[in-house]
Amino acid sequence: MQPVIRTLRGSLSRQVSSGLPSKFTSAFRNPHSVRHHSSFPNVNMEQRLLQSGNDGAAYVLAPELTWTGERFERDVRVHVGGDGLIRAVTHAGDDADVDAVVHSLPGRALLPGMVNAHSHAFQRGLRGLGETYPKDATGESSFWTWREEMYKLVGGMSETQIYDLTRQCFSEMRDAGITSVGEFHYFHHGRPGEGKDGEQFAYDETVLRAAKDVGIRIVLLNAYYEHGGFQRAPMSESQKRFKVDSHEVYWTQMDALQAKLAVTATQSLGVVAHSMRAVEVPDIIKLHEESVRRGLVFHIHLEEQTKEVEDCKVAHDGETPMALLLKNLKIDEKFTAVHCTWTKADELKQFVDKKGNVCICPLTEGNLGDGFPFIASCSDRVCLGVCAESTPESDLAKLLFRYATKNGAESLNLQVEGYAADFALVDTEEEQLKFSTPSSLMGAFIFGANGSSVVKATSVNGKWRQTVSKEIQHGVENGDADSSLSDEHRAQLQAAAALADVTSDDVVKLSCGLNSIQSTSGEEATVGRAIQDWLTVRGWQVHMQKVPPQPDAAVKADR
Ligand SMILES: [Zn+2]
Numbered sequence: 001m002q003p004v005i006r007t008l009r010g011s012l013s014r015q016v017s018s019g020l021p022s023k024f025t026s027a028f029r030n031p032h033s034v035r036h037h038s039s040f041p042n043v044n045m046e047q048r049l050l051q052s053g054n055d056g057a058a059y060v061l062a063p064e065l066t067w068t069g070e071r072f073e074r075d076v077r078v079h080v081g082g083d084g085l086i087r088a089v090t091h092a093g094d095d096a097d098v099d100a101v102v103h104s105l106p107g108r109a110l111l112p113g114m115v116n117a118h119s120h121a122f123q124r125g126l127r128g129l130g131e132t133y134p135k136d137a138t139g140e141s142s143f144w145t146w147r148e149e150m151y152k153l154v155g156g157m158s159e160t161q162i163y164d165l166t167r168q169c170f171s172e173m174r175d176a177g178i179t180s181v182g183e184f185h186y187f188h189h190g191r192p193g194e195g196k197d198g199e200q201f202a203y204d205e206t207v208l209r210a211a212k213d214v215g216i217r218i219v220l221l222n223a224y225y226e227h228g229g230f231q232r233a234p235m236s237e238s239q240k241r242f243k244v245d246s247h248e249v250y251w252t253q254m255d256a257l258q259a260k261l262a263v264t265a266t267q268s269l270g271v272v273a274h275s276m277r278a279v280e281v282p283d284i285i286k287l288h289e290e291s292v293r294r295g296l297v298f299h300i301h302l303e304e305q306t307k308e309v310e311d312c313k314v315a316h317d318g319e320t321p322m323a324l325l326l327k328n329l330k331i332d333e334k335f336t337a338v339h340c341t342w343t344k345a346d347e348l349k350q351f352v353d354k355k356g357n358v359c360i361c362p363l364t365e366g367n368l369g370d371g372f373p374f375i376a377s378c379s380d381r382v383c384l385g386v387c388a389e390s391t392p393e394s395d396l397a398k399l400l401f402r403y404a405t406k407n408g409a410e411s412l413n414l415q416v417e418g419y420a421a422d423f424a425l426v427d428t429e430e431e432q433l434k435f436s437t438p439s440s441l442m443g444a445f446i447f448g449a450n451g452s453s454v455v456k457a458t459s460v461n462g463k464w465r466q467t468v469s470k471e472i473q474h475g476v477e478n479g480d481a482d483s484s485l486s487d488e489h490r491a492q493l494q495a496a497a498a499l500a501d502v503t504s505d506d507v508v509k510l511s512c513g514l515n516s517i518q519s520t521s522g523e524e525a526t527v528g529r530a531i532q533d534w535l536t537v538r539g540w541q542v543h544m545q546k547v548p549p550q551p552d553a554a555v556k557a558d559r
Pocket of ligand 1: 118184301338
């Protein structure tokens with residue numbers, strides 16, 4: 001019997017580099033002769049994989065290069081069972097007795113799929129708005145005014161929008177090579193009086209549905225959210241859509257979700273207290289105790305802002321949020337604190353010594369100007385992090401990839417019976433990577449490549465999905481412009497067009513509508529006209545250039 005071991009991410013490495021192939025070969029129970037060894041032009045490789053992963057039959061991946069944790073190796077063969085688990089990892093020549101299709105993948109590198117350990121997918125709708133940082137009444141702008149902007153977005157959102165945004169966000173994750181997400185989900189309730197949307201916790205299942213439709217592995221980190229701030233501050237109108245009334249209500253909902261997840265191998269649950277400002281300490285303790293009893297992971301936002309730390313000290317006799325956690329909770333490897341931007345070095349060290357995980361979100365923290373945590377105190381307990389001089393690891397790309405795979409999986413407790421076949425397939429002949437060698441490829445992938453350009457396909461539980469093509473189709477005239485788009489891309493364009501705020505009085509917001517709309521769709525014309533109107537009303541003369549579809553098409557404006 002196979003032991004319960006962690007999902008593959010980053011751990012395939014350990015099987016191969018520690019000599020485990022022979023163990024796995026012996027676990028491969030039904031050897032027969034090779035049935036078929038497929039070799040076909042690059043253009044068809046991913047499409048063949050799609051069929052292969054979906055028919056429930058076992059298959060073998062034979063990429064040119066395979067990441068084995070320390071390096072890319074040639075001639076590695078990965079045997080995937082019909083159940084979506086890795087059955088064996090061998091080297092070419094050892095696998096003569098294989099009763100499965102062998103996919104020869106020249107020009108491709110096979111990597112473990114990455115884990116995004118912290119996501120709020122609906123905030124996809126804020127893309128571009130964080131950069132404008134709205135000002136408050138005193139002319140100041142900050143994280144807190146950004147949060148007001150987020151609440152405005154939340155206030156008007158419908159179930160359809162939540163679904164579209166979440167689906168698009170998950171789809172973009174897969175295109176970048178991410179196969180698992182920890183969705184820190186606190187936007188629970190529909191709009192009051194909006195029929196089914198108004199139901200309590202309606203959006204929990206909306207998020208799970210979006211994940212299922214995209215095929216991403218999800219740990220729904222379902223959030224308990226009870227107050228608007230420290231000392232039981234009242235909630236704003238928008239925040240009420242996050243509110244959980246009691247522990248009983250929370251666990252009843254968790255049980256209901258668990259019953260529905262039982263049949264889905266790629267969906268599981270985790271427990272969240274949104275933050276110390278939104279949940280009282282005794283409630284955090286109670287939630288955590290129950291999460292431990294049930295064997296679920298526990299995540300919390302912690303010390304992202306100095307104001308949060310200061311407010312906490314006022315409310316709790318000078319103690320910081322982290323000090324309160326350390327004092328009151330039994331921290332272990334299933335506990336993840338998200339951000340820790342302003343956590344004191346000594347408290348951070350105590351936390352990671354107890355095997356707590358620190359989830360750093362470099363894009364968010366950079367974008368919001370939060371600051372940077374004491375990474376040197378984090379040991380190896382970082383998921384999705386970025387760090388430089390403070391690490392003894394000589395190869396930064398390798399370290400970051402481990403944060404994005406193995407450590408992320410630990411933070412989400414992604415355990416299955418055996419190793420799941422969750423992979424990213426990277427085109428090593430793509431423009432951005434073609435000059436790299438096996439020894440420089442990981443660095444080129446992490447620091448020098450656009451995920452959705454070089455990741456050609458991803459698999460979750462052995463089922464493959466091709467990266468959504470964003471290629472511009474030349475020579476397609478008006479009206480039928482999107483006929484050659486994939487269904488997934490078309491859905492993304494429609495969702496983006498629906499979200500573009502063409503009535504906005506802010507040209508930046510108008511432009512945000514163009515962020516996601518690609519110039520083959522025809523949908524961008526509405527937003528383009530709105531921008532023209534906005535500028536014209538304000539005394540600009542706008543010269544629209546009619547040009548054939550091309551990525552650098554420009555609109556000129558002068559006063
Ligand atoms: Zn967050």
